[in-house]
Amino acid sequence: MTEVKGFTSRIVHHDRRQGFTDGPVHAPIYNSVPYGYETTEGLIDVFQGNAVGHAYARQSTPTIDSLQSMITQAEQAVGTIVFATGMAALSAAFFALLKQGDHLIASKYLFGNTHSLLTTLENFGIEVSFVDTTDAEQVKQAKRDNTLMVFAETIANPGTQIADLAAIGDWCEAQGLVFFVDNTITSPYLFNPKTVKAGLVMNSLSKYFSGHGTVLGGAITDTGFYDWQEYPNIFTSYRKGDTKKWALTQVKKKALRDMGGTLSSDGAYQIAVGAETMALRMDRACSNALALANLLNTHDKVAKVYYPGLAEHPQHDQAKQWFKHFGAILSFDLQPKYDSATLLNNIDLVINATHLGDNRTLALPMASTIFYEMGPQNRQQFGIGDQMIRVSVGIEDCDDLIAAFQAGLDKL
Template identity: 55%
Template sequence: MAKNGFTTTILHSDRRSTVEHGAIHKPMHPSSQYAFADARELVAVFQGKPGFTYARQGTPTTSALESKITQMEGGAGTVTFATGMAALAATFFTLLKAGDHLISSQHIFGNTNSLVGTLVGLGVEVTLVDATNVQNVIDAWRPETRMVFTETLANPGTQVADLMAIGDWCKEKGLVYVVDNTLVTPWLCQGIGMGASLVINSLSKHIGGHGNALGGAVTDSGLYDWSGYDNIAEPYRSGKPTSWGLTQIKKKGLRDMGGTLSSEAAHRISVGAETLALRMDRACSNALALAHFLSEHPKVAKIHYPGLADHPQHERAAGFFGNRFGALMGIELVDEVDLFDFLNRLKVLILATHLGDNRTLVLPMAHTIYYEMGAERRALMGISDNFLRVSIGIEDTQDLIDDFVQALE
């Protein structure tokens, strides 16, 4: 059969596997344990044969979602987690050890920044760099460097890392290259195309899309040969070396750390994922129209959105993301506008801390997610006191524009 397109593949993913009674969706499997009629079969599953033993390490429902995410990213395999942060934490904590060196983009999500600080406390050395220029990454290399981490589109400043050049350099140096693809999603950009070893997606955001479930995923692109990575434990050095890293992340992240995605959440995310491409196209269109309008508004000091021609990485984003620039933007209001009065006047936009929802969400950054890091670190990241993060939804475009107009007036 000819290869189907992105949405067709995801829509029919469940029914093309084994689904009971001809159902088109994989059902929820709430059972926490799985029984065996044959003791030898039970032992075989414990020792690596595909199957299910205890729901902490996955269920048929999470497995079906993992298959969808793997297809979305064009990868070799996926492990799902309870949240995107659990996916990130499992990746860092299971693949790095004290004395290792991590090079990370300095333009990263506030909670990820906090997680990086935790790594430092555990003895992992971290260098934060401006990843929009690959030379900054190269200059940070040390003999102890094991991993490079960046986001495809930075939250909330919308910087676009030098993704492909970093991937080429990581391949040359034999480094694990981890890319968080949450804001762009595999519909706009697959991590494997950037040379990523591992791709992180927060499934709570655009992939789930409806703000009704938390989840995260780590996808192995299949590009990295884990046989040369010293931190893979001996029990996981069996089978194809390209699978060793994901096996260790799954065993340590799910079995040992317990960051397990529930079957109910997996089912909701799986159904939401079917319309990812449609929703992202609408949200990207809304975002571009809103960015153009607000860039001309006298009470808006600056718009951070890669779809605008004056964005520092506009051409790069157009090439990487296919002329769709994502649904996230940063908005800086002029000092004369009282930030909180403006927010309280909004009627359509929702004042909430989330991203990638069908509804448009807005949040003041310096006073919330980035408050703990202090003024000096916020200044380094370009987060001013009047900086708003706006996650654009699928509402009617004119309604979003009108809401900004009335609130700014």
């Protein structure tokens, strides 16, 4: 079959190249929980990792394998493990690869639930330092003798801060540390973390990967960049075969198998179908976001706009260099005398909902929803003001979206 190199061409034609019987264009949904073998020895080989196959759906199904292969291709990587949610994927990676007494350096600009997860790690004796990853020097200064990993998001939610990805990746390589990047906000279409020497990549498949707001899922991908022979926490029983697969094997065995968090075959099917239009959706949503950011940035009722596509954004030049587009997430602060809830109630085209990467434009006030439990002092530390509104820009016609926001602001 002719080799294709384009992002969408590879994804759209991925399923039918997997060798399923009877030539399905989409990977079939395998809903069987157990998988049987003609001989007992065949089952034993699968259990012991001596043969490729399926034993129990908590760990894999043919539908799951097909999605994992698609994500691996999208990230230009060596392997992927999928989970029921993005948070399940993150939890699996951290708990499988870190242990009591280890140290993790993490961005202080993180999705609220991710920040909460990392504070939970501290309860298990894993040390965590939260630093400003937009400044690589702060990352370097946080290193300890027991540091094993650095974790950052590509574009932070909701403040849109961008980590100094290239400098951190270079430093992690020199120090022998794992650079772990959350690629959710950019997606594999906008950015390939392997180019900044990331060893592990996380994607919340619920967001831009599937795009339709109908399914939850998450993935951990190994780019093949990090040499796991140098990582001290890989168990002896998993130090066999391809060294680039050691970490994923441990994540699969010690987290997916032992802790659950399994993505269903039905969910994997929905994600794979949604992924086919990722590039088309991202092109449209990012274009809409830039237009909306420019409108808000010149409006007298708006105090500040947070969007990497604006020239005054602190990391605009890095975003321009690393990402195909500037993303479809933006936030803005209203002038103090205006109420964020009133504005959102005025914009009937925008849905008041928490989620990212949907085809529909979604918005919500940050301080009173996702970051409410953090408290005002912590919110201030992370740059989340009482008037901040986050917008996940969708694929509506741009003129309609701009007109809706203009009308909403006019009513204030």
